[in-house]
Amino acid sequence: MSGLDLSWLFGKNARDVPPLPTGTGAPPSPPNPPGRKPGDEEKPKEKWTGFDPSGLERAAKAVKELEKSNYAKDALELAKQQELTTQLESQKNIKEWEATVEKIKYEQVQKEHEEKRKTLSAETQEHQRRAQYEDRLARKRYDDQLNQQRQVNEANLRRQEESVQKQEAIRRKTVEYEAELRHGNEMKRLQAELSGKAKIERENRDINLEKIRVDASEKRETILKSLEKAGTIIGNGFVDFVTDWNKVSATAAGITVIAIGFYAAKTGVSVLGRFVEARLGKPSLVRSTSRLNFWSALWHPIQSSSRIFAKPENVMKGIVLEPSLDRHLMQIATATRNSKQKSGLLRNVLLYGPPGTGKTLFAKSLANHSGLEYAIMTGGDVAPLGRDGVTAIHKLFDWASTSRRGVLLFVDEADAFLKPRKDVVSEEMRSALNAFLYRTGELSRKFMLVLATNQPHQLDFAVSDRLDEIVRFDLPGREERLKILSLYVDRYILNPVTSMWFIGRRRKIGFGNFNLEEKIGDIADKSVGLSGRELAKLVIAWQSAAFASANGLVTEEDVDACFGRTLEQHGQKVEWSLSK
Secondary structure, three states: OOOOOOHHHHOOOHHHOOOOOOOOOOOOOOOOOOOOOOOOOOOOOOOOOOOOOHHHHHHHHHHHHHHHOOOHHHHHHHHHHHHHHHHHHHHHHHHHHHHHHHHHHHHHHHHHHHHHHHHHHHHHHHHHHHHHHHHHHHHHHHHHHHHHHHHHHHHHHHHHHHHHHHHHHHHHHHHHHHHHHHHHHHHHHHHHHHHHHHHHHHHOHHHHHHHHHHHHHHHHHHHHHHHHHHHHHHHHHHHHHHHOHHHHHHHHHHHHHHHHHHHHHHHHHHHHHHHHHHHOOOOOOOOEEOOOOHHHHHHOHHHHHHHHOOOOOOOOOOOOOOHHHHHHHHHHHHHHHHHHHOOOOEOOEEEEOOOOOOHHHHHHHHHHHHOOEEEEEEHHHOHHHHHHHHHHHHHHHHHHHOOOOOEEEEEEOHHHOOOOHHHOOOHHHHHHHHHHHHHOOOOEOOEEEEEEEOOHHHOOHHHHHOOOEEEEOOOOOHHHHHHHHHHHHHHHHHOOOOOOOOOOOOOOOEEOOOOHHHHHHHHHHHOOOOOHHHHHHHHHHHHHHHHHOOOOEEOHHHHHHHHHHHHHHHHHHHHHHHHO
């Protein structure tokens, strides 16, 4: 009914008016107003006021027009459809209400189940509490029984102890009574003996006194005669000695010879001891040395002879450093060797840098290459000597001055001994430092000083002033790490050397089936920050893994595991050093 508008018939809210029901002529019952319950009757109004009949007139007019309209059937169908829609909405509301009711019932069932579960949980907890309470009661009864039994045992034990104490008291009283009787008998016996002796002495008193007087008189006469005879002999002898000039001269000469002999023997033994100590012994400060002495030649004749006939080797053999540092050290070694051969002055050198970078190894190699004998000491060995530190330092330099080839003294951890004098608290350490500075004040043709330290700024200024060359040893780079790993792999695994090859058969070791060069290159890339000593220990760890395996081969897993542990340990060391 697009052309028929019925809104004028019912006013502005015509769309809200429910359609007429179909099939019955009864009008629908009006809806209950708000607040009124179903079944309540509406009270009749006493009087209608303000009724407007124009609405009924318009309705009648609209009905007439509707009857005359061609769309009356369409309007009726539309009304039916509206009624059907209303009924469907009412059924939908009923279904929704039923669903709401079912939901409420479901929630009630859930609440009942939840209440039952809570009740069951509470009952379970109550049972548990009851069981725990009963268990505590049982434990308490058991503890009470134990305490009662312990009290009974303690009472029995006390009764036994009291019985033993009573028996012991009775035994002690018996022993004391016996001792008292014995003592009384002894006292009576002694009293009887003393009384008898006193009676005898009283009777023999005159005889005893006469005997004592006679013995004393004879002893006095004997002593007087002995003294008289000894004085006569000594006097005659002294007179004869004084009157005879030859005897006096011989006696004086003998005493003089004895005194001179004693002093000469004492001085000679001291000089001979220092001579033997300087040439045949080794100072206490020297840890190791290549200088031969009597005892080393006696106990190790083969090694001693090999040292004598050994030829100088390349100074950088077995030492891997960066090229610029390698060239600098070669120049120092060449200059030292030529100075030694031409009796020139030897220069003092300071080697500083991180630990494990080859400082000690280069010092030994420099001594062997230049023809000097090396002696290694540690700075920390001076402090424990205390007052003897000055004497030990003088002995060290006296020992070095007796060498025919010259000595290269390598002082490792020099900062532990050669600290600034203002920072030295001990007077003994300050005296030892002054003695060291005194003996190294001038350059020598037979003595060369090489210091090694990780902290060169902690050296005394006077010590730094005595140094002619200062060389820094840095951690190896990638190429140096690769060379170091290859060197130690050849030395310890691929071509191991043993000094006692004739005792048993050597076990062959090696690597498993993997690319060794590629693996070493990979480790050289990842081992940034590791020193040469740590790389050598890594290769020795691989050697240990080979010895631990059944077939004597190092697998790729062993190589990676050892390298991982080395990196972890290196990180731990760095963390420790930073935390100080």
